[in-house]
Amino acid sequence: MIKKSKLRGEFFMQGDIACAEGAIAAGCRFFGGYPITPASEIAERMAYRLPLVDGAFIQYEDEIASMAGIIGASWAGAKPMTATSGPGISLMNENIGLGMMMETPCVVINVQRGSPSTGLPTSWGQADMMQARWGSHGDYGSISLSPNSPQEFFDLTIVAFNYAEKYRLPVFVVTDAVVGHMTEKVVIPPVEELDIIDRKYTNKKPADYRPYDPDDDLIPPFAKAGDGYRYHSTGLTHDERGYPVMSEECQRRCAKRLVDKIKKNADDIIITEEHDIEDADVVVVSYGISSRTVIPAMEKAKEKGVKVGFLRLVTVWPFPEKQIRELSKQIKGFVVVELNLGQVVLEVERCAAKHAETKLVGHPGGGMHKMDDIVNAILEVANEQ
């Protein structure tokens, strides 16, 4: 039996397990979930590990309860997580909105499968990308990270907790069944080498504390239930005291800050990986598992004389608008490789529209892109007049 609060060393580890270990390393001590392929292994690992580190594991009656429950746990001071796949996210979306409105730190893992609806439960896809951004009703800024290996699933789960705590919102790690079920080398560093961020607690006296009064970074300091602050939090439009106010002015302040706190901190949140971008004519944009088919395709296109670069989106939301806009002025066009029929490509198109062309290499999921399709798309964009 594994007792240590965090493992360390080198492991041959499945992606879903790496995610659970990343969560524990980040300080996650509450997991509420519901079984679903291909994310169940995360719940199973948490069920096994959490009691040994004084954490709480609960298998809820459905995904709606799971999402509600982790928000509740966060208000009691825990760092909580849930993990599911597309159908589960669809059920969670109302409470994801509640988490956004109440500004509750928590992490939501989506191991994507083929979709829509029940789709391909045991197979993969990347067609929940727009759902991750816009799934719940209303305006809010949101964060989604997309790992492409078990190692990165471990690393980004920690980053997701850090962002959730720092910016006070549910943060998504949006991966897919390949990464979730793939077993690869995972290196878990010693705990003191990890950067762990905890939420900012208020240092005000209860009488002076206003729960939704933000600091300059637009984030209100937190106080948990039971610490003497006795305040109100609600999904209704609320003022700085947390009390419902049904006015246009309050709505503007309340909703706008939820959008602005992510927009204005985007540079801190966005992580991308660049390959050979400096003198490229064509830049491939991809993320998650489909990004792993890009590198060999790039090599092949280079053999044919094309100057091609690669921008991998580790953070998909907030979208790296600035980076795409700047690149679009230097290059002929973008090729977007994703396992859906055109989602993130819309964002690239929007940002590149004035200066560069955008071409989609889509795929409905359940399989991978053929390398030649990517190569041909690169050549087409490169050779266009």
Next chain:
Amino acid sequence: MKKIPQKVIHRYLRHDKKFPHVWCPGCGIGTILGDFLRAVYNIGIPKDEIVMVSGIGCSGRMPVYVDFNTLHTTHGRAIAFATGIKFSEPRLKVVVISGDGDAAAIGGNHLIHAARRNIDLTIIIINNSIYGMTGGQASPTTPLGDYATTAPFGSIEPEFDLCKLAESAGASFVARTTAYHTMEARQIFEAALNKKGCAVVETIAQCPVSYGKMNQQSSAIEMLKWQKENTVSIKSFDKLSPEKRQDKIVRGIIVDKDREEFTARYENLIKRLQKNESSKEKSKQQAGENQKKSKSKSKKEEKK
């Protein structure tokens, strides 16, 4: 019994929250809130330790007025939310305030699973037989044949018995009271708050504005009289003849049994696992020390 000072409820209301409240004239929710606050006073639970969680609807607005840790969540999900709080921080006294739409319709699943787990929550369901906030639509507790805006020809759906539901799902405490029976309500709330386990209290309340006006009971007084005349305490109920029982709704503590509570069971699991672990480590250490000893012995022997 401790004498309750007048205006004791003022000690538990938020004075920076602007009144008037959202509830209509004649509504039963305020009376029930008063009974609940007096129960809290009587038991003497510190305000800091109480977390009140609600969903959506008229009853869902209660938390904003009271000086506890209060959370107003999504429709039907208060119990799931509260489960997260309680399971994460078992020292807190977590109370769920819910309406009949919240607990019996959209959140019915969470109610039965909280009862099945027997998690230590005090779940107060204020049953006014209607969706009041949205203007009088039929709920799962609207009596068969009664009128609602979505049952203009009378409801054709039989109503839920929430106490039977909670009992059969495993709640260790189940009770029913009304807005009319304020003394009884307070005592029942006290017993529910003191219970270690899932405590479900159905509280019948009048909604003269949305329910009454469609069902020939347009005044709160008339509806309170109805509560008095059509309900009977569990003791008196047992004495009634089977014919007389048929039209009566039972009040009082229906279930009060000891069943292991969920967070306590989990804590026991943690203790058991960690005990096993430390005894394993001890035996490992001992084995290691024995090895060392035998090694050093052999070294000594070599030296010799």
